[in-house]
Amino acid sequence: MKAVVMNRPGDRDVMAYVAWPDPQPGPGEVLVTVAAAGVNFMDLGVRQGKAWTETPDPKVMGVEGAGTVRAVGAGVTEFAPGDRVAWVYAPGSYAEQVVIPAASVVPVPSGIDDETAASVMMQGLTASHFATDFYPVQPGDVALVHAAAGGLGLLLTQIIKLRGGTVIGRVSSAEKAVVARAAGADHVIIDTAGQFAQQVRALTGGIGVAVVYDGSGPVTFQGSLDALRASGTFCWYGPVLGAPEAIEIMSLPRSIKLGYAVFSDHIPTPALLRQHAAQLFDWIARGQLKVQATTAYPLKEAAQALADIESRKTTGKLLLVPAGR
CATH class of the missing domain: 3.40.50.720 (NAD(P)-binding Rossmann-like Domain)
Structure with missing residues (x-):
């Protein structure tokens, strides 16, 4: 498969679009074909060496996305090949495929497309935490x-x-x-x-x-x-x-x-992750929460996408789309 890796901490030149070994799901994991991966400021911090320092380089970047389950590991009963899912924290998401713990993915309703699902996981759950939990707006x-x-x-x-x-x-x-x-x-x-x-x-x-x-x-x-x-x-x-x-x-x-x-405090259990994600999807389905126009880049242009988000000149959500999607 193809993936975007960083070879060392630094600027955009440390990123490369390369052939990478196909992942295989272990017990309790799902293998997902990535339809869209979210671009986040967190990824910029990783590239700069401010996070994931315990993971040796080169490593596949990205944490967020949506796609379709391709295979499941031993013990996984809640998902099956063909299910559409999304996730908010799965290291290695800047790739055509990613392995994720089954407890870390949420089902995507039929009325929500992949790009929308990938756009609201990190930022939507963060916004939910800020306005309903950290300070419940009245x-x-x-x-x-x-x-x-x-x-x-x-x-x-x-x-x-x-x-x-x-x-x-x-x-x-x-x-x-x-x-x-x-x-x-x-x-x-x-x-x-x-x-x-x-x-x-x-x-x-x-x-x-x-x-x-x-x-x-x-x-x-x-x-x-x-x-x-x-x-x-x-x-x-x-x-x-x-x-x-x-x-x-x-x-x-x-x-x-x-x-x-910290948004992870909003979703400390699989049940809360799925509950809050379902609320976001329900608001979207009802027309109460609208995802503004996204900017989609080919996966191979991940370095440019990160440079653009770093410039603070973009609006809305930036996504990476693997070839053939």
């Missing part, structure tokens, strides 16, 4: 969503709206503002320098927002603090873009709550 809450035109931001905006919240989206360009508004953002701020807090407070009558979802790196950290209301919640994520300086806890203002949100 009707009337105002939320500030950074990178509101990105794949995660677009889904997060819609889930907040489903729960009765108001969204202030922050984007970096007028073009992205159009995309964020189309997803339901009530207000959109165009900003690239981290100078948004005053506008947020003006939009909230000086009160501030109930929650900030910030994965934009250190440049926005102080502004996000300043944008929060008393006892507001700061949801920090996205370590690939860097962390703020050390925080003196007694300097945190207005009794705010600050935390680092």
Whole structure:
């Protein structure tokens, strides 16, 4: 089969599209033919040597996707060849085939296509965690969503709206503002320098927002603090873009709550993984959650896809599609 591997940590030149041994499922595993693989900031962190350091190079990249079960290992009874499945964390997904623990895949309903399923696993489950678990948005809450035109931001905006919240989206360009508004953002701020807090407070009558979802790196950290209301919640994520300086806890203002949100805490068991994935698919089937237009690259162009997501100039979800799909 063909796969995309990284030969060492570094820039895009460390990635290669190569022939790779066909995987075989072991006990409790399924072999899946990949229809589409998701491109994520996590993959960028892996390429840079910030994650998966315990796995020797060369290694196949990618963690997310959707496809069709090709074979099952001993003991697997809940899936059979021909079943359509999706997954959120399966190392080696930038490939034509991948072996995954059966406990880590979810069934894909007939009304959901492969590209849509691959687009909502990581970002959709992350958005679900942020808005229903880490800070359960209540009707009337105002939320500030950074990178509101990105794949995660677009889904997060819609889930907040489903729960009765108001969204202030922050984007970096007028073009992205159009995309964020189309997803339901009530207000959109165009900003690239981290100078948004005053506008947020003006939009909230000086009160501030109930929650900030910030994965934009250190440049926005102080502004996000300043944008929060008393006892507001700061949801920090996205370590690939860097962390703020050390925080003196007694300097945190207005009794705010600050935390680092990790989506895996939302799906610690196979039952919860399938429950939350099923909710996403149900929202999509009902037309309540819309996946914005995806950008699909041939699998062999994975290095370009990662370069594009790193540029922060893309909107929506980026996917890799193996040849012949």
